[in-house]
Amino acid sequence: DNFDQTKIPQATAKRLPLYYRFLESLQASGKHRVSSSELSEAVKVDSATIRRDFSYFGALGKKGYGYNVHYLLSFFRKTLDQDEVTRVTLIGVGNLGTAFLNYNFTKSNNTLIDMAFDVDEDKVGQKIGDVPIYHLNDFKEKIDSSVEVAILTVPSHVAQGIADDIVDAGIKGILNFTPARLSVPEDVRVHHIDLSVELQSLIYFLKHYPM
Ligand code: ATP
Numbered sequence: 493d494n495f496d497q498t499k500i501p502q503a504t505a506k507r508l509p510l511y512y513r514f515l516e517s518l519q520a521s522g523k524h525r526v527s528s529s530e531l532s533e534a535v536k537v538d539s540a541t542i543r544r545d546f547s548y549f550g551a552l553g554k555k556g557y558g559y560n561v562h563y564l565l566s567f568f569r570k571t572l573d574q575d576e577v578t579r580v581t582l583i584g585v586g587n588l589g590t591a592f593l594n595y596n597f598t599k600s601n602n603t604l605i606d607m608a609f610d611v612d613e614d615k616v617g618q619k620i621g622d623v624p625i626y627h628l629n630d631f632k633e634k635i636d637s638s639v640e641v642a643i644l645t646v647p648s649h650v651a652q653g654i655a656d657d658i659v660d661a662g663i664k665g666i667l668n669f670t671p672a673r674l675s676v677p678e679d680v681r682v683h684h685i686d687l688s689v690e691l692q693s694l695i696y697f698l699k700h701y702p703m
Contacts (some may be wrong), residue, residue: 500571504545510535511545512568518561527558578603579639581663583654584646585610585625588669592643593620605643607634631657641665648672655682 500508514534518526528546532539546559549567580597582589582605589608597603608625610616616627626634642658644651644666651672658666659680666682668674671689674682 500548504548507535507537507545508568508572510537511542511564512572515561515565515568519565524561525558526561530558576602578641580605580641580643581635581639582608582623582643582645583610583628583631583658584644585612585615585620586645589643589645590620592645593623596621596623603641607639609634628654628657632661635661635663637662639663641667643667643669645669 511531514531515526528539528542531537531542535542537545546564549564549571580603582592585593585608589610593605593608596605605623608620608623609628609631610625611628615625618625639661640663642663642665644654644658646654648670649672651668651670652674655666655668655674655676659676664680666674666676666680668682668684669687671686673684676682
């Protein structure tokens with residue numbers, strides 16, 4: 493309980509949801525313990541890294557026993573705030589945005605997209621996967637400080653302007669799916685996922701660094 497979350501390296505923190513999902517499936521199938529090599533196989537992270545990651549969680553695997561699934565899960569739940577629902581909003585209900593609304597994330601995490609915004613009058617007023625779509629003009633009025641993250645799936649030429657609105661609304665996390673590089677104040681975190689860059693980079697690695 494006196495565990496200091498700021499001491500987990502970022503790279504380790506990024507792997508947490510991966511571990512969490514796999515351990516949940518183990519628990520669902522009635523398994524009580526797991527070895528680092530089983531974990532390694534399942535989440536495709538080498539077992540030395542897993543052992544190092546888990547040592548940050550205070551979970552020391554025992555030789556011939558492995559890790560206690562229940563302990564790890566309760567630790568991850570606390571760390572990932574799984575007991576609280578994180579409210580997420582989405583801006584830009586195009587093809588990609590629509591896919592996210594239909595998918596939502598409730599099955600694997602306690603995150604919920606509960607509002608979406610667009611400027612297209614054909615979309616405003618509709619619902620996709622239970623998520624209402626509002627006009628971007630109503631953004632300020634609808635968003636309050638309990639919304640923590642905005643997913644940005646708009647055309648790139650409008651991304652910066654909308655990012656400014658997101659920042660003004662007090663949202664501290666932006667998941668940017670547009671190719672635009674966003675400027676935001678220091679206390680706002682942007683994670684940039686440019687799918688075409690990721691695809692090109694995968695192809696480059698396949699060509700130049702075959703496994
Ligand atoms: P579609 O097939 O619906 O056009 P798309 O993903 O190909 O989807 P994009 O041009 O990337 O379309 O636009 C994504 C979404 O962003 C669209 O729903 C569009 O109406 C919306 N959009 C465009 N400009 C803005 C804006 N300024 N604010 C909010 N949403 C916007």
